[in-house]
Amino acid sequence: MTDRPLRHGLEYGVFRLVHGLAGRFSLARVRRWGGRLGLLALRLAAKKRRLAMQNMALAFPDSDVAQRRRWVRRCFEHHGSHFCEVIAAAHWTPQQVPDLFTIEGLEHLQDADDAFGGYFLTTGHYGSSELALYPLALSVESLYVVARPPNNPRIEAAIRQIRGRFGVEIINKQGAAHRMLNAQRRGGHVAAIIDQHVRPSAGAAVPFFGHPAWTSVTLAMLSLRQKVPVIHFTCEPRGEDRYSLRFSPAMEPEGTGPEARIEMTRRYMAKVEEDIRRRPELWLWMHRRWRP
C-alpha cells in the first residue's frame, strides 16, 4: 500500500504514456524525444545542474567552465534519452535484441566460467547500463542484478515484469550481500553497480578521479571469498538507435583481508573512471559522489 497515492498515480500515468508512445515510434525518435526531456530537466533542475558542474570541476580540474557546461548539457540529454529508452525496451523481444547491440569481449565471460567456475559483473551508472541487461540476459546463464526498486510500487511491478520477460532475476539492494553470495553459489552470475556513495560504515574510501569516495566493498569481499573474478562491462549508445556492449578482461581476486578488498574495489572503480574519461557526458553526474 502506498503512502503517496496521488504522486505515485501521476508518475505511473507518465510512465504509461511514455510506454504507450515508445511502442508506436522508432527507437531513434524515442531517443531524440528523451534527449529533449533531459534538456527540459536541465533548465528546471537547477540544484542538480549545479551539483553536476561541481562534480565535473572536481573530476576534471583542468577543464574550463564552457567545456563543463557542454558536458552537463549532454549529460542531461543522454540521461533523458536513456530514461525513455528504458521504458521503450518494455516492447523489445529477445529476437530483436541481438540486432540492437554490438558485443565485444564475450569470450572473457566464457574464459572466467572455464577457469574459475563463475564470475561477478560490474559497471557504472554510465551510458546505457540499464539496457545492457537485455543482451546480458541472452548471453549469460542465470543472470541476477542487484537493484534498488523504484519507490513507486506500480512502476516497480512494471519494471520487474519487463526484466522478468528476459529471465533477469532482481536482488533487492537492501541486504543484497548474502543473497549475492547464495546466487553465485547456485551457479548464478550476479551484476552489481558500486559507483555511488555509501555510508562510511558500509564501505571504504577509494580514490575516484583522484579524490576519496566512499564505495561499497561487498563485491570485492564476495569475489575474494568465492575466488571468482569480477568482469567490468561498458554499454554505450551508438549511432542514432544502436548500442555497443564491451566486456573487459576479468579482474582476478588477489590477496586477503581488508586491504585486498580496498585494492580490488579500487580496480573496479578505475575501470568506471576509464569509461567516464572517454565520454564524460555519459556518467550520472547529478549524484553527491564525493561526500565526506
Place this chain on the structure above:
Amino acid sequence: MSEQSQASQDILRLIGSIAGKDPSTLQRGQHLTVDLGLDSPKALELLMALEDDYGIEISDEEAADLKTVGDILDLMAERSSLA
C-alpha cells in the same frame, strides 16, 4: 560448562570480534544493525565466518530472519542439533 553453552560462547566471541564489542556485554535481544552497528560488509563478514567456522551454508530466508544476537544463537543451535 555444557557443550551448548560453550558453543554459544564461541558464537558470541565471533559476533563480538566482528562488531568490535566485548562478548560478555552482548545480549540476546540486541539488534545486529541498530545496537551492534553490523552494517552490510560486517554483516556479510559475520555470516561468512559462521558458514566457514561451522561448515554450514545459510540460506537467503535464514539470513533475512537474523535480526538479533538471539536469532543467530537460535539458528546455530538448531543447525547443530540437526547435524
